[in-house]
Amino acid sequence: MKEIQVEVIQGRGSYRELGEMQGKLHKGTKLFENHQKRRKRSLRSYQTIAKEARHYYDLFAPGL
Numbered sequence: 001m002k003e004i005q006v007e008v009i010q011g012r013g014s015y016r017e018l019g020e021m022q023g024k025l026h027k028g029t030k031l032f033e034n035h036q037k038r039r040k041r042s043l044r045s046y047q048t049i050a051k052e053a054r055h056y057y058d059l060f061a062p063g064l
Contacts (some may be wrong), residue, residue, distance in 0.1 A: 009025065011018045027031050057064055 011021050
C-alpha cells in the first residue's frame with residue numbers, strides 16, 4: 001500500500017481569498033509543477049463548428 005501525506009489547512013474569508021491563499025500555498029510544490037507541464041498542452045487552440053454544435057444541442061437538449 002502506498003503511503004500518502006496530507007496537510008490540512010484552515011482558511012477564512014471569501015471564496016476569492018481562499019483561492020488566493022491556496023494558490024500561494026501550492027506554488028512551488030510538486031502539484032504546481034505538474035500543473036505547469038499540463039498547462040502548456042492545454043493552451044492549444046480548439047476550434048468548434050457553431051452550426052454542428054447547435055445541431056447537437058437541438059438533438060439532445062431541445063429545451064436549452
